[in-house]
Every structure is written in C-alpha cells, then in structure tokens.
Amino acid sequence: MNNKQVLKIVKIGGKLIEHEKKLSEFLLDFAKLSEPKILIHGGGNMATEIAGRLGYETHMVDGRRITDANSIQVITMVYGGLISKNIVAKLQGLDCNAIGLCGADGKSIVSSKRPVKDIDFGFVGDIENINQKFITSLLEQGIIPVFSAISYSDSGHLLNTNGDSVAAEIAKAMSENYSVELYYCFEKKGVLTDIEDEKSLIEVLDSVKYDELKKQKLIHSGMLPKLHNCFSALEHGVENISLGDHELLKDGSLKTVIIK
C-alpha cells in the first residue's frame, strides 16, 4: 500500500489511430478519466502511407522499420504533426487540456541513436532518460501530455522510438512519485493464444505463464516486445498493467491484466 496519487498512462497503437470512429470513442473515454493521465501514440501505418505518396520506399526488417533520413522526416510530419495535433484538438474539444509533444520538446524523452550491429536501423533511438520533472509540472497544471513516439538525442537529432517502449519508460520514471497504471490499447481484446480467435483471450498473465506460452510459441511477433516492456515495467515500480482494444478504458471491458 502507498499513498501516491494514481496516474494513468495510456498507449494507443497504429491501427486504432486510423479508425476514426474507434479513435473518437477511445478519446471520449480517455477525456473522461478523472485522474492525471498521459497519452502515447505511434502511427506507423499512416507514416508508411504518406511516405509512399511522397515517393519514399519503406524498408522493414523483421517487422521493424529502417528509419532513413526521409523516413524520420515523414515520421516527424505524421506522428509529431498530423496525428499529435489532431488528437490534441479533439481532446480540447472534449474539454481535456492536452499538449502534443515529442521527445525534443522540453527535453522530455532523451535517447541515444541505436548502434549499428547486424542491422543499421538508421535514426532510431533507445531511451536513456525521461524528464520526469517537466512531465510532472504539466500534470500539476492540469495539462495532459500527448506524446508521439519520437525521442531526441543530445546531439540535436529526432529519433524514431518504439511507442510501447516510450509508454513503459515514462511509466517507470513516473512511478517514483505516482501510483502508475499502464494501459496498452490496440486492435485486439488483449493477449490471445490464437490471434484469429478472440475467445482465446488470456485474462490474467503472469511471468510464469508468459514463459510457458513463449516456449509453446503461442506468443510471437509484435506481442513479444510489448510483453517484455510490460514485465520490465512491473519490475520497476509500475503498479498495474492491462492490454485491450479501444474499449479498454471502459469499466468491465474484456482485457488481459499483466501481473508479476
């Protein structure tokens, strides 16, 4: 037990952002939360589409984007501008005083450019520091930070950064002074053992079960790093984590709850 104030940190994933009706429904639920809150968004699919229309090819390796000089410009336009400012405008329309930020703003998310090993991921950052003090000062003014998945390196570069990791790292850092609840909203009801069957939802997942499922190869691709982020966040002070679809913030929604 502790007496820290609850802080809700919510990540919304790519496909949800493109679905206007689901996004609006989600933002309405988010705006209604009475606790201090933070939103994190990506926007990979939309970036790929705009890049294509601008004549840039998108290169992926094992489902991960190679962020060349053109890609980081498109990501900056799409995540940092188009998606961020439209979400902020919608939230303001719902009387939720939001602010759209990337990691360079107020030096909020500092990262280092990923070193080149087998693959050169390009302008991709691994998070080193979250500016907890700045984020707290916004929350204390009743301002709701909306972060796009872009970090910043001290050398003055914007770096593409995994949105799930941004959410987890902000959650860990803010746990020092808040009782943090972390939510990952995406296109599924939660962790499924059969991705085609929503009835295969795992309602409670602990690390023992997680290891079992990995061994049985029932969890793969994007879900692996997402769950890795979840268990790491639980180890570093985050109180409560759940995964689900755009209805995740509603009471009694179907979801996966992650426990140690």
Added chain:
Amino acid sequence: MNNKQVLKIVKIGGKLIEHEKKLSEFLLDFAKLSEPKILIHGGGNMATEIAGRLGYETHMVDGRRITDANSIQVITMVYGGLISKNIVAKLQGLDCNAIGLCGADGKSIVSSKRPVKDIDFGFVGDIENINQKFITSLLEQGIIPVFSAISYSDSGHLLNTNGDSVAAEIAKAMSENYSVELYYCFEKKGVLTDIEDEKSLIEVLDSVKYDELKKQKLIHSGMLPKLHNCFSALEHGVENISLGDHELLKDGSLKTVIIK
C-alpha cells in the same frame, strides 16, 4: 519607463525556414539571447511543395491561401510537425530548452473560423485569445515556446492562421506583464521602397511616413498586413518592433525600426 522584464518575440518567415544555412545561423543567434523569448514560424512554401507531392492543389486568392480540408492536414503536418519539431531539436542541440506548440496545445491560441463573405478561406482562424497564463508558466520554467502558425477553435478544429498576426497577438497579450520587443525576420533587410534595391531600406518608419508610403503605393502585397500588425501591436503596449533578415538579432544589423 517601467520595470517589467524584457521578453523577445521573434517571427521567422517562410523563405528563411527553407534556407538551411541561414536558418541555422538565425537559430544560433536566437539561442544566444539571454532574455526570455518566444519563436513563431510559418512554412507556407514548404507546405505548398509537400501538398503538390501529395497530389493536392494549392489555391491562392490575392496571395492568400485557401485552406481546404486537405490543406489544413498538410499544414498540420508541415508546420506543426516537420518544421516545429526540427527547429525544437536544433534549439535543444544549442542548449536552448524549446517546446514546439500549435494553438491547440494548452489552448494557447484560440481563434474563430473566418466567416464566409466574398471568399471562403476555409479552415482559417482569426485570433480571439492568447493563453498568457500558460505561456508565462513555460517562460518561468525557462522553457522557450516555439509556435507554429496554427490556431484552434473551441469547436475542436485546427485553423490556419497568419504567422505575422500570431506574433503580433502574442506580443500584445504578453505586454501586460513583460516589456515586449517584437522582431519580424524574413528575406529582406526590412521595409524597402524599391523591393529590388536593398539601398532603399527605410531605417525608421512611423505611422505618418507609413501613411505617405501607402498613398504613394510604395508599400504593397505582403508588407501591408505585416505593417498593419506592427502598428496595431505598438498601439497595444508592445515597446519595440523591428523588421529585417536572418541577421536581425545580431547587434548593429541593418533593419527597419517601427515607431508610433
């Protein structure tokens, strides 16, 4: 005489933003200013270029952009994302703790959609309110606001807004608590009576001379609303206004100083 703290508000215009070397030189001078400061930028030419590459036509009437639904999305991407976040990253690299905002962020610039008279300008806003309290709270934390020329209407819409007007309105609002100096940086040394001849620079311009020059039709197109903004700002408490090129912030630069 007053004892208010100096606040420097600097607007940089379209062509300067596209010129990488001049922009870097300008940002270096801006970062060095020891007083509290605010930067405002547009980016019309870059928006027109990206719109063209995305297959959108740009419609202009009397040099003014008609902002249809596609245009406001492009402007949001280009001003609010690409230009804003790149400027912020560069300023952070110069040890200037900047934050990139549009009018929806923290409800900082509230406007109303321009009513349709002879021309329907589309998603264009006329400024109604500047959130002085929020801007002041950032300045007091040593955070430098970088505003893109996008405002926000209470109905939840992003609206394209003239960058010179954004700068003037922020300057007027902030004059209540600061001694405001307003700078307009663009591609010329200042107000010229012959646009092709830098030697025709007017070093000091007052409202009497301004009226004369207008009568002689020596001031026209984009310069008219810019100067209208300047004299309006002087009437509403702004202390000091100057116009010049990317070197305007250097000591002893050639410029036009506007006085009542």
